[in-house]
Amino acid sequence: MDMTEAIVFAGSAIGAGLAMIAGIGPGIGEGYAVGKACEAIARQPEASGAVTRTMFVGCAVAESTGIYGLIIALLLMFLKPFT
């Protein structure tokens, strides 16, 4: 591995790590959504089916930014587009 390649690889690895910071947002958002869903079910247990379904869909939508980060990280780590 020559110097240029090594620098590019190191940059890709650091970039992948930075891309995964995107995981913070969905983590906070989904935690908040699940907490609210728990409150809703505690208040109205008969609506638990609808609440759970809505919560999962909302979580999936909130998760997508994190997934974009994950895709970028995987691209940088394994497909190495810049080498």
Place this chain on the structure above:
Amino acid sequence: MAIPKFLTGSEELSVSGPKIITSFQIGGVTINFTETIVLEWLVMAVILFTAWFLTRNMKVKGISKRQVLAEWAVEALTNLVRDTMGKRWLKFTPYIATVFSFSIFGSLLSLTGLRAVTSDFSVLVSWAFITFVLITATKIRFGGVGGYLKGFLDPVPVMLPLNILSEVATPTALALRHFGNIAGGGVIMALIYYGLTGASHALGLDIPILTVGIPAVFSLYFDLFSDFMQAFIFCMLTMVFISNAGPAEDET
């Protein structure tokens, strides 16, 4: 004593797209015949066989266990579509059921050691494109072509670029979400196997004994839960987008 190659586990880690079996040229465009296409036909055959097997010898009285399962599946999906989209959209049930079963069977393929169909981006793009066509068709059906085009200038004409962007972002996000979850899960499972093989070699074991059992715990989430969740969410969002494209339901 030499240990057979298949028992020593994976020595190196490589993540790549689906294998290209053969490629041919049509009018200067290279078309790749990939592993995914073969596996898709396999999934289609499995779904077809399951459907045929479950619906054989249907009776009104004295029904078999197979028929109960088939009726339960059809009823559950119909209820899901009715609850999410409303009664007048019930004709979308076959499409939703197709995508749902294809997604589940295609993702669960990873349990057999084959490559999950849904970890190929082109599969998800094609599904998302069908959804996009359905959304657009619904908008045109209810508002006419003029109404559809006018919708881009809503609420003020300055919003035109943003509206076009959000129109394109809908199917893109739909495809990327499903792809990212399944492909990411596959990569993480490969990493776990690789890491456990390395750990057992570090302990001086020639056969990677640590890869027995431990990955199953992670597989439960990354292969089973995530697959069902993503299939459900893809269908759910498809239904929500399509039913939102029409006017609000009048209570009939």
